[in-house]
Amino acid sequence: MVNAKDMTRIERASLLSGKSEWESRDLPQYDLPSFVMSDGPNGVRRQTGSGDHLGLGESKPATCFPTAGTVANSWDPEEVKAMGEALGEEAKDLGVQVLLGPGINMKRNPLCGRNFEYYSEDPQLAGRLAAGFIEGIQSNGVGACPKHFAVNSQELRRQASNSIVDERTLREYYLTAFEIAVKQAKPWTIMSAYNMINGTYAHENEHLIKDVLKDEWGFDGIVISDWGGSNDIVESARVGAALEMPAAGLASARQLVKGIEDGRLTDDELSAAAQDVVNIVEKTRNTHPSGNGFLTEEQKTAHHEIARRIAQKTAVLLRNENSALPLKKGANVVVIGDMAQTARYQGSGSSKVNAYRVDNLLDSLKSRDGINVLDYAQGYDRQGASRPELIEEAVNTVNSANPDVVITCIGLDERSESEGLDRSHMNIPQVQLDMLEQLVATGKQIVVVLVAGSAVEVDFVDDVDAILYVGLSGQAGALATVDILTGEVNPSGHLAESWPIDYADVPSSDNYPVAERDSVYREGPFVGYRYYTTRDIPVRFPFGYGLSYSSFEYSDLNVDDNGVTFTVTNTSDVPGADVAQLYVHPINSGVLRPARELKGFQRVELGAHESKQVRIDFDEYTYRHFDVETNSWQVEAGEWEIFVGNNVNNTPLRATHTIVGTMQPRPRNSALGHYWDGDVKNVSNEEFEALYGAPVHLYRPDVLGPNDAISSWTQSRSWVARLIANSVQHQSDKALERTGAPDLNALFLLNMPPRAMAKMTAGAVSPEMVDGIVDISNKHFWRGISHVIAEYFRNASANKKTLKEITHE
Numbered sequence: 001m002v003n004a005k006d007m008t009r010i011e012r013a014s015l016l017s018g019k020s021e022w023e024s025r026d027l028p029q030y031d032l033p034s035f036v037m038s039d040g041p042n043g044v045r046r047q048t049g050s051g052d053h054l055g056l057g058e059s060k061p062a063t064c065f066p067t068a069g070t071v072a073n074s075w076d077p078e079e080v081k082a083m084g085e086a087l088g089e090e091a092k093d094l095g096v097q098v099l100l101g102p103g104i105n106m107k108r109n110p111l112c113g114r115n116f117e118y119y120s121e122d123p124q125l126a127g128r129l130a131a132g133f134i135e136g137i138q139s140n141g142v143g144a145c146p147k148h149f150a151v152n153s154q155e156l157r158r159q160a161s162n163s164i165v166d167e168r169t170l171r172e173y174y175l176t177a178f179e180i181a182v183k184q185a186k187p188w189t190i191m192s193a194y195n196m197i198n199g200t201y202a203h204e205n206e207h208l209i210k211d212v213l214k215d216e217w218g219f220d221g222i223v224i225s226d227w228g229g230s231n232d233i234v235e236s237a238r239v240g241a242a243l244e245m246p247a248a249g250l251a252s253a254r255q256l257v258k259g260i261e262d263g264r265l266t267d268d269e270l271s272a273a274a275q276d277v278v279n280i281v282e283k284t285r286n287t288h289p290s291g292n293g294f295l296t297e298e299q300k301t302a303h304h305e306i307a308r309r310i311a312q313k314t315a316v317l318l319r320n321e322n323s324a325l326p327l328k329k330g331a332n333v334v335v336i337g338d339m340a341q342t343a344r345y346q347g348s349g350s351s352k353v354n355a356y357r358v359d360n361l362l363d364s365l366k367s368r369d370g371i372n373v374l375d376y377a378q379g380y381d382r383q384g385a386s387r388p389e390l391i392e393e394a395v396n397t398v399n400s401a402n403p404d405v406v407i408t409c410i411g412l413d414e415r416s417e418s419e420g421l422d423r424s425h426m427n428i429p430q431v432q433l434d435m436l437e438q439l440v441a442t443g444k445q446i447v448v449v450l451v452a453g454s455a456v457e458v459d460f461v462d463d464v465d466a467i468l469y470v471g472l473s474g475q476a477g478a479l480a481t482v483d484i485l486t487g488e489v490n491p492s493g494h495l496a497e498s499w500p501i502d503y504a505d506v507p508s509s510d511n512y513p514v515a516e517r518d519s520v521y522r523e524g525p526f527v528g529y530r531y532y533t534t535r536d537i538p539v540r541f542p543f544g545y546g547l548s549y550s551s552f553e554y555s556d557l558n559v560d561d562n563g564v565t566f567t568v569t570n571t572s573d574v575p576g577a578d579v580a581q582l583y584v585h586p587i588n589s590g591v592l593r594p595a596r597e598l599k600g601f602q603r604v605e606l607g608a609h610e611s612k613q614v615r616i617d618f619d620e621y622t623y624r625h626f627d628v629e630t631n632s633w634q635v636e637a638g639e640w641e642i643f644v645g646n647n648v649n650n651t652p653l654r655a656t657h658t659i660v661g662t663m664q665p666r667p668r669n670s671a672l673g674h675y676w677d678g679d680v681k682n683v684s685n686e687e688f689e690a691l692y693g694a695p696v697h698l699y700r701p702d703v704l705g706p707n708d709a710i711s712s713w714t715q716s717r718s719w720v721a722r723l724i725a726n727s728v729q730h731q732s733d734k735a736l737e738r739t740g741a742p743d744l745n746a747l748f749l750l751n752m753p754p755r756a757m758a759k760m761t762a763g764a765v766s767p768e769m770v771d772g773i774v775d776i777s778n779k780h781f782w783r784g785i786s787h788v789i790a791e792y793f794r795n796a797s798a799n800k801k802t803l804k805e806i807t808h809e
Contacts, residue, residue, distance in 0.1 A: 041101030043353030070471030072496035077132035084136020097284035116453025121528035127180025134185035147191035234259035249763020311480035326487025337409035349419025411451030420747030494546035530594035534678030544647035550576030637661030
């Protein structure tokens, strides 16, 4: 075991930055190899060569599993663990030591472009699923890297935004999922977020990393920055964040040495951070590819079936009038929709997998016995262009074929859900809705297969006979969809997020996404169902909702000090599964709380007319709240309401239970005003500051700085800076119009602050050069360009000298 303290100071410092896009730095003189990282929340994206972090370059073929937002609808940690095991096996075969996933961020707002990568709007559900995923990956000797720690809620300005959130909401809502995952699964690594939290970047946030993650939760792994997310490496090392990625060059190493000389960092703190890197190398030292870097045919077949099984459990039956599903044996069907022929099965960005096989709905239906596919029509332009002739063709196809059922596949296109951009609305493209309206007018039975990575508005719900929401279901999703449509599999997915009727109903709809630096989380703890149940706001589909071909009955609730017991009965002739859910709420509380909070769940498999007794235990998370006055977790004494059912709005079993607690309820703080009844859309600045515990001063710069996003340059006093920003924006817009897919490089540049250039160019750009670039953006062109040129040569010379000091060559 290598001891970092045996190294020279510059050697230790060099370990705290990556060597390349995906590798840590190696030190051969200590027999210390690199370890390889790869994106992998729903499939291993193993790139060779220089690679990139946006999913643009080619990667080795791998299994594409359903995305996290879809997997969450299974409410099945054991199934997620099986997915993690398969991913860990593939990572090992492909030469990856650390897999960058899962994404555990809370779904604060349905428009977040990366919601498809995140599990849920609830921390209990997200935490338990993430823990299973991590355990599965690490069972193969491959490290998991949960991300993005923390409060990363929007893609706009993601590298240059500041999440302003009160401590209670931070601890109880945005951190609890990470806490559950860290304590239960003990991940070897964790990735910090791009954004600031209350004014301090996540990768150097002492409260987040040292106080909470390490001291309170006992995390003993390595904290890795998101790619380009490091700001001040000296401060990061001081608080215990060990590795900045991807490749900042050797200027960072020199900064660390100077930080010790200046008294900002101690030698012991540098050693501790370097030892974190050494430890992960030692943990993964024996994780070598078991094959030639490609999957065997046997693995491909086995993992495809795992992906199919998971997709079966994640599909959510949202509507089924007059038993439209399952399809009758021998049914004559017409299939409509471009996505039925060309599957959309994953999101865009760094999680994009080079799937070795992709099934589509049309061919899967054609190959299934007992279903007669009479015809197919495209129905709509995938990129949203108005093409009335496609709608006319679809209607004529239905009328001429005269099917029993029309299966139409609609949903969000590739432009809608991607790393780097947020959605602008919750609607399905209008051309698809226009087509659906015309299909309904034919009078045929309409079954909608809905494709989307997160919630959408479905105003057409009452016009169609059935809706099967399949999410982004991975490479085998089409087969799983047909399994459910034909009744070979009984749908059992339940929504892991609320689906509002209208986007205006969302608690953060008035201030999302924020184009300025500061994003104020005015809604506090009232996110998703926590808001809708407290305010009694109707939703289209509530959190936890999902229909089945079976019917279920809940009875015999008993509560004791350690948990609840109840009976679930399948009252139908069809074997099926339901998800039992436990919610709690204090009756007389002096603490601000939503009307209901999920505190436990269990998936229950039942044969026809079978009954099972179900037990859900209480745990440390059930009744607690974070008390800001004592800076500690407390439990209010008194009576608590217990709710049990199969979604947040359907809880037929109710009871009260008395808790001894650790504190008596305090009088309510009247300064919180509208918060007490969840009326967060009318919260005043003074009420938010009472919740936050301090005055809020929004950042409004007179001049642009190294941490202001390139998109801010559109308002620069420099015509050069404006030209650059506007050109990049134009490139992004044209690419979207031309290809129907986002230009991830352009989006990354727009959201990136200049200081990230020094973290992502393998040493070609130094922090000192960034100062000159910032001068250019502030109308000091000649001074800035002169500074950049001078520092370029100075940096190149310094890098050669530092490299010799590290390699001793």
